[in-house]
Structures are given as structure tokens and as C-alpha cells.
């Protein structure tokens with residue numbers, strides 16, 4: 001078959017890491033991780049890999065699920081795992097309505113991840129605990145309004161959802177906010193941790209250094225965009241001035257859901273609104 005799901009396991013500290021996704025003609029497309037630690041499942045992978053995920057999770061003896069945010073590459077199997085294994089699904093309170101009614105996705109998301117079935121969410125606030133560990137829940141909006149990070153202080157683990165992804169990123173999705181992400185990053189860099197369990201690009205050492213770099217990159221970029229905007233430059237001119245390259249193929253492929261332009265417009269939109 002030209003499309004094939006895959007799942008790969010690796011362990012770091014006491015955390016089981018699963019890299020999951022689909023490959024087309026042997027080439028994996030945008031893999032995503034989900035994690036298991038002491039019976040807690042953190043995110044659930046995309047629904048196109050549902051069979052592989054169900055099989056893996058069944059064998060693990062999971063007792064509860066928590067979602068970092070509702071995007072379909074993270075929430076894709078929450079409904080089916082709840083149904084099959086009777087597991088409660090926790091997430092930020094803002095996820096409740098989104099996951100209860102479900103949400104449409106674009107063709108590119110269908111091809112890469114698949115739809116997430118609606119599921120009822122229990123809101124999580126403050127903490128989530130397992131037999132051995134205690135995870136502080138930190139609301140970190142910006143990539144998505146309902147986005148949370150999980151912090152295990154004693155172990156020095158930070159599960160950062162989609163807030164890191166890379167030190168420098170080339171694109172934003174339409175509704176992302178750079179200023180909100182900077183605020184969220186500021187909350188996280190005050191914490192003490194070494195492992196950064198990012199769902200697309202885990203950093204198993206120097207995690208905090210990497211997150212600080214990401215914050216500095218955004219702060220600098222934000223400042224530059226703001227200055228150019230004040231001088232009256234257009235979006236195109238600002239992109240050129242700050243070295244952001246156009247992303248026409250990505251825009252076409254995603255029906256303009258993802259674009260390099262949004263790095264700039266996420267800043268200028270908020271400045272104009274003030």
C-alpha cells in the first residue's frame with residue numbers, strides 16, 4: 001500500500017516515547033510523539049495510525065489520558081482509546097467544547113493525520129498525579145488557546161506540547177499568536193528541567209537551553225517586526241527585511257492554513273488592533 005502507518009518506541013528517563021505517523025511510499029510525513037509514563041498517556045497520536053496506537057496503548061496498562069491541546073495529531077485517538085479501554089481523558093477546560101462537538105480538518109490534515117473523533121473531556125487544573133509522579137499543569141496559550149504543558153519538578157521533565165518544535169520555525173498556522181507564545185515561554189523558562197518532551201522534536205538533554213533559545217528567537221523577531229511595522233512597511237516588505245522566506249507551496253498545500261506570512265501578521269494584527 002502506498003500509505004502506511006508506523007510507530008517507533010524509545011525510552012528516556014522513565015518515559016516511554018512513541019514516534020507515530022504515516023508514511024507515503026516509504027517516506028514518513030510529519031511524525032508526532034505521544035508519551036507514556038507510570039500509566040499516564042500524554043497525547044494520543046493521529047487517527048490514521050489508530051490500529052498501531054490502540055495495540056500499543058492496550059499493552060501498556062494505561063489508566064488515564066491527558067491532551068496537551070486539541071490538534072488532530074495529538075487528540076486523534078483519544079475517543080477510540082476512551083471507548084475501548086474506558087480511560088478518562090483530561091485536558092484544559094477550553095478543550096472541552098472543541099472536543100465535544102469535534103472539528104473539521106482540511107484535506108492536507110486528512111492526508112497527514114486523519115480526523116479526531118469527538119470525545120468528552122474532563123477539565124484539568126493545577127495538577128495531575130500518578131502513583132509515582134506529580135505533574136503541574138501550566139496553561140501555555142499561543143500555538144492554541146487551550147494548550148498546556150506538564151511539569152514534573154523532581155524528575156526535571158517538561159512536556160511542552162507544540163510550544164517548542166524548533167529553535168527557529170519557518171511557518172505559523174493561521175491562528176497562532178507570537179506574543180502569547182512569548183508569554184507562555186517566559187512561564188516555562190522559569191522552571192528547572194533538563195528533558196524537554198516536545199511532541200515533534202524531543203530534546204533529551206539541555207532542554208531548558210533550547211527553550212530559552214526559542215524564546216530569544218521569538219523576542220528578537222517580534223521586536224524587529226514591530227519596528228518595521230511602525231515605519232509603515234507592508235507584510236511582504238517586513239518578511240524581506242527580517243529574512244522570512246515566502247512559502248507558496250505550503251500555502252497551496254494547506255489552503256493557506258499554514259504560511260510564513262503568519263509569523264509577521266500574527267504580530268502586526270495585534271499591533272493594529274491596539
Ligand SMILES: [Zn+2]
Nearest residue numbers: 069071143162
Ligand atoms: Zn498543534
Ligand SMILES: [Zn+2]
Nearest residue numbers: 071073162199
Ligand atoms: Zn502537533
